[in-house]
Amino acid sequence: MIRKMIMSVCSVSVVLLVAAGSAAAKSAKPAKEDPAKRGEYLVMVGGCNDCHTPMKMTPIGPMPDMERMLSGHPEGQPDPASTLGKNDLVASGPDLTAWKFPFGINYVRNLTPDKTGLGEWTEAQFIKTLRTGRHQGEGRALLPPMPWFNFGGMTDEDLKAIWAYLRSIKPIKNVVPDPKVPPPVLEQFLKNNAAIVDIVINHKAPPAPPPAAAPAPAAAAPAAPAKK
Numbered sequence: 001m002i003r004k005m006i007m008s009v010c011s012v013s014v015v016l017l018v019a020a021g022s023a024a025a026k027s028a029k030p031a032k033e034d035p036a037k038r039g040e041y042l043v044m045v046g047g048c049n050d051c052h053t054p055m056k057m058t059p060i061g062p063m064p065d066m067e068r069m070l071s072g073h074p075e076g077q078p079d080p081a082s083t084l085g086k087n088d089l090v091a092s093g094p095d096l097t098a099w100k101f102p103f104g105i106n107y108v109r110n111l112t113p114d115k116t117g118l119g120e121w122t123e124a125q126f127i128k129t130l131r132t133g134r135h136q137g138e139g140r141a142l143l144p145p146m147p148w149f150n151f152g153g154m155t156d157e158d159l160k161a162i163w164a165y166l167r168s169i170k171p172i173k174n175v176v177p178d179p180k181v182p183p184p185v186l187e188q189f190l191k192n193n194a195a196i197v198d199i200v201i202n203h204k205a206p207p208a209p210p211p212a213a214a215p216a217p218a219a220a221a222p223a224a225p226a227k228k
């Protein structure tokens with residue numbers, strides 16, 4: 001009997017301890033996360049390094065060269081030499097920072113806080129760039145393969161966190177060339193990007209496809225002249 005009582009007292013105290021522990025866990029407020037830390041995480045899962053950091057070959061395959069983290073297409077590097085075949089969409093250079101498309105060549109840009117990168121940008125310009133697909137939010141159209149529309153749908157808070165992180169990284173001096181793309185193509189991309197904003201970010205229905213061409217009347221095929 002006494003033994004039974006001791007056991008039940010023990011189990012009551014275990015229950016109380018557990019209850020006290022979970023109450024303490026509930027009342028502990030999560031510490032406010034440092035925006036730059038969250039930005040670092042978003043840059044990692046957003047794959048920014050996969051394009052904005054030059055790749056180098058390693059024993060386990062091509063990896064971003066973190067000594068040049070987010071510094072973009074290296075200044076002075078020759079353009080991709082290959083000519084595109086009729087089934088090729090793109091050719092690239094030794095580190096995947098230049099993209100030669102049938103419409104021209106585009107270079108991955110420097111996102112570090114040096115003035116050759118985003119040093120002179122404001123947070124508002126950065127956010128507007130990703131929301132509109134235009135350089136600094138009002139300049140030329142951003143060209144493929146920058147997936148700005150995927151990031152443009154993020155919350156203000158997340159985009160500000162990415163900005164805070166990009167401000168905190170090592171500045172690297174590296175002037176990236178402007179795209180070698182003819183002005184009419186840039187004009188067309190401005191229109192394309194505006195349409196993409198509506199579809200991907202504002203969730204508007206895509207424009208209706210042009211009415212299907214009326215089927216050609218089945219013209220009587222001229223009878224083949226009978227072979228003699």
Ligand code: HEC
Pocket residue numbers: 042043046047048049050051052099106107108109111126129134135136141142143144145146147151162179
């Ligand atoms: C698939 C490749 C790719 C990925 C992934 C990518 N970018 Fe880009 N990004 C590019 C290319 C290429 C350009 C250049 C576009 C141009 O000049 O038209 C660019 C341009 C930009 C620009 C515009 C800079 C300017 O000078 O106008 C910003 C800002 C940017 N990227 C931020 C990011 C961020 C932040 C991430 C990750 C969250 C990211 N990018 C992920 C390829 C990529």
